[in-house]
Amino acid sequence: MQQPACPNIAAVLARIPSGLFVLTSCHDDTRTGVLVEWVQQCSTEPPMVVVALRKGHPIEPLIRDSRFFGLCQLELADTLLRRKFEGVPDHGEDLFISLGTTTGPFGSPVLTRARAWLECELTRHFDLECDFEVYVGLVRAGEVHIDEREAESSSPEPAVSEPAGAADISAKGRKNGASPDAGAERSAASRLRSRRHSA
Structure with a gap:
């Protein structure tokens, strides 16, 4: 040929x-x-x-x-x-x-x-x-x-679980008109005053 x-x-x-x-x-x-x-x-x-x-x-x-x-x-x-x-x-x-x-x-x-x-x-x-x-x-x-990789890419985003009690703390902060960060700042200031008094 x-x-x-x-x-x-x-x-x-x-x-x-x-x-x-x-x-x-x-x-x-x-x-x-x-x-x-x-x-x-x-x-x-x-x-x-x-x-x-x-x-x-x-x-x-x-x-x-x-x-x-x-x-x-x-x-x-x-x-x-x-x-x-x-x-x-x-x-x-x-x-x-x-x-x-x-x-x-x-x-x-x-x-x-x-x-x-x-x-x-x-x-x-x-x-x-x-x-x-x-x-x-x-x-x-x-x-x-x-394919496993295709199945993972097509699956919904996984839910993220918050630590126990975090949701309640956030809810209380919002109810009082303050953010969780503001509450943390107040707690830090209170601990600082306590250390000064003890000194």
Whole structure:
């Protein structure tokens, strides 16, 4: 296949938005996942996504036979899951053991620590003349997991509790036409006079 003439093709391609996802699938009692970066929405009505996967991964027959796959969006700084799902697992290895995992409505594994997830029905599979193959999925389910930082920023301001008795002192000062600061000044002056008399 002839390469484009543009000398800066890598720099141009690097500007295409990408993310960090774990592509998952399950068939019978076998499940697995793999790290993918090239995921894009390709339709709105109906909602569809396209995923590029490097050839030769054991997830391929699971997607083919189950006709469903999941996509779990990861934090870019989540090195644990990145190391867990990059590369090809050993034969029969269950990568989800010891990880928080639920199951989507159509059987795909979902990582509970993912920022968001989708579950898709396979509609097309393209075996391209290159080192990647492409899956097109119809989005059937999905959910956003609210990040803790986002939850804190959207929560109301915390109430500030005054020390016990402070509210009563303030109320009495206002009732007498004086502020709490004025009362404190009178108390300090009274203590000073007492020290002078004792001297």
